[in-house]
Amino acid sequence: QVQLVESGGGLVQAGGSLRLSCAASGRTFSGSAMGWFRQAPEAEREFVAGINWSGDITDYANSVKGRFTISRDNAKNTVYLQMNSLKPEDTAVYYCAARQGSVRVSSTRYNYWGQGTQVTVSS
Numbered sequence: 001q002v003q004l005v006e007s008g009g010g011l012v013q014a015g016g017s018l019r020l021s022c023a024a025s026g027r028t029f030s031g032s033a034m035g036w037f038r039q040a041p042e043a044e045r046e047f048v049a050g051i052n053w054s055g056d057i058t059d060y061a062n063s064v065k066g067r068f069t070i071s072r073d074n075a076k077n078t079v080y081l082q083m084n085s086l087k088p089e090d091t092a093v094y095y096c097a098a099r100q101g102s103v104r105v106s107s108t109r110y111n112y113w114g115q116g117t118q119v120t121v122s123s
Helices: none
Strands: 003-007 010-013 018-025 032-039 046-051 058-060 068-073 078-083 092-100 117-122
Touching (some): 003 092, 018 032, 018 117, 032 068, 032 078, 046 068, 046 078
Parallel strands (some): 010 117
Antiparallel strands (some): 018 078, 032 092, 068 078, 092 117
């Protein structure tokens, strides 16, 4: 089992930055790929970024490339999402997720989910 807890969300003006954190616990965190997803009201949950266990492979949605950076600190069992140049369309609940193996963009491929953290970007 893996337990995930996100933090770092909030209200920010367009052009601003936020850093989300996802703290993981549970022995099966080892070897897990991690993903960040987001879900806006009345929209489907979408892939934002993913990182493999060793941190040398990352993947990003086209909408966030060049603005968001995913990273991880396995010694702290924590994954981060640095979000810069935020736009109103980035407003959503952000979730972290874990799965054994490699990064996948489909939410159905992830077994463990956090409760989510709200990010609101004002124009």
